[in-house]
Amino acid sequence: MQLYGYWRSSASYRVRIALHIKDIDFDYRAVHLVKDGGEQKSAAYAKLNPAQLVPTLVDGDLVLNQSLAIIEYLDSLAGPLLVPQDPKQAAIVRMLAHDMASDLQPITNLRVLQYVTGTLDAGDAGRQAWIAHWVARAFAAFEVRLKQYSGRYCVGDNVTLADICLVPQVYNAKRFDVDFTPYPTLMQVYENLQALEAFQKAAPERQADAV
Amino acid sequence: MQLYGYWRSSASYRVRIALHIKDIDFDYRAVHLVKDGGEQKSAAYAKLNPAQLVPTLVDGDLVLNQSLAIIEYLDSLAGPLLVPQDPKQAAIVRMLAHDMASDLQPITNLRVLQYVTGTLDAGDAGRQAWIAHWVARAFAAFEVRLKQYSGRYCVGDNVTLADICLVPQVYNAKRFDVDFTPYPTLMQVYENLQALEAFQKAAPERQADAV
Structure with a gap:
């Protein structure tokens, strides 16, 4: 998996926590939100995530934005569960x-x-x-x-x-x-x-x- | 179930759609967000939802705010599923x-x-x-x-x-x-x-x- 994120982004931070809790290996790809007007606005990143926001998680052919959607997806792959079953x-x-x-x-x-x-x-x-x-x-x-x-x-x-x-x-x-x-x-x-x-x-x- | 909401609130609107899709009966309790500075700020409503926002869904002893949390809960009660199982x-x-x-x-x-x-x-x-x-x-x-x-x-x-x-x-x-x-x-x-x-x-x- 590749996680595109930014160190200070709250939403990126959330996904990092979840990946570490679940002990899932991932490549961290930094997207600098401030430098040069924001790397998230580059054509390459906008193609990956047209909202030009971080994070984006790539898992094979699945490209997901939205941290909470990503974390619920991670919950389906590996424990411990972050959203209880009840x-x-x-x-x-x-x-x-x-x-x-x-x-x-x-x-x-x-x-x-x-x-x-x-x-x-x-x-x-x-x-x-x-x-x-x-x-x-x-x-x-x-x-x-x-x-x-x-x-x-x-x-x-x-x-x-x-x-x-x-x-x-x-x-x-x-x-x-x-x-x-x-x-x-x-x-x-x-x-x-x-x-x-x-x-x-x-x-x-x-x-x-x-x- | 009782749904506390406001006609123009997007989040209340979402929950109403979900309840109608699932054909779940509910009492609609209007909380006027503008009148008298906002009924959501009343002591009675703030006790139900300290964030003083709508909607709030009451199902027995369960009191839920946050429309997406409410809709995922409704998904556990009755079909058709609004979040797929895959x-x-x-x-x-x-x-x-x-x-x-x-x-x-x-x-x-x-x-x-x-x-x-x-x-x-x-x-x-x-x-x-x-x-x-x-x-x-x-x-x-x-x-x-x-x-x-x-x-x-x-x-x-x-x-x-x-x-x-x-x-x-x-x-x-x-x-x-x-x-x-x-x-x-x-x-x-x-x-x-x-x-x-x-x-x-x-x-x-x-x-x-x-x-």
Whole structure:
């Protein structure tokens, strides 16, 4: 398998975690999202992924974008399962995963921040306020849900897709000096996850393209 | 089951389509996202869904937010399947679903538009440009993917989760006068879906809370 990704991309980070949890070998192909206006906009990459976003996973003739679709596919290939088989438990895991991957990440990713600071001319202060606003809303709600569902990890004591979506968002929030005091449960789960080897191997700083 | 939703919410619209496809009875509970500053911010609703977003599905003691998690749960209860059982086909369906549900909808939903026009003071023209920018990027990529995967619908000739995610985004784009000329495949699939009774029953204008 080949994973096209970027060290700081949350969605690439998620797929790396899943591949390491499942101990699946893969070639990591760095796509630099900033250099030369963004390598993801090159003709070669756009042919692979017309949305010009990362990650893209290539497995033989199957070319997949969308990190959550990729991870559910990996779940069909090798254990341990990241989405439980029980439908109600699966629903809770997917719901928490989407709280991070759909309600927070897309609004605060690089291309949106570039539009806010560039086209809308909001400046660095405007960017900071934008991130603080959306992170606070998402994390406050997540803290409430974790009080209901968490054990050692987001849903009980097994690592799931929800954990894989949480960690990259905390990593991002740390870059922007978010105050984590209101989210003690979330931060405890995050610390528990950071102790796991798969999460450590997938960390942005550990990738070949890290600056 | 009770579905808390709003007639114009894309995510509520998705769940309505799925419930009608599966012919599952449900009580529709309208949550007005604009009136009185937004009923989703009421204490009663926030208790049900701390993210203060719609939809929320209640099935006995199971309380689910996140439309895609809800629809995958519904898939476990009753046919026809909206995510195929074959892992590769499932991955393609989920990938296309996320192209709409993760890469487009979260950036162009009501709360983000309110922030862009309000806090960032971009005005109506800024809002229009924002929507046009993100819709064009998402639809152009989706058009390319549909040329590879579509038949009568997004993926072959069976209705899937991808179709359920596409239709509400076209509905939204129509509200904002998007030019659909560059997306003939997408629009043909959309027209094919609009002919189906489940999609007609779920349409925003057909809901009790439509204005």
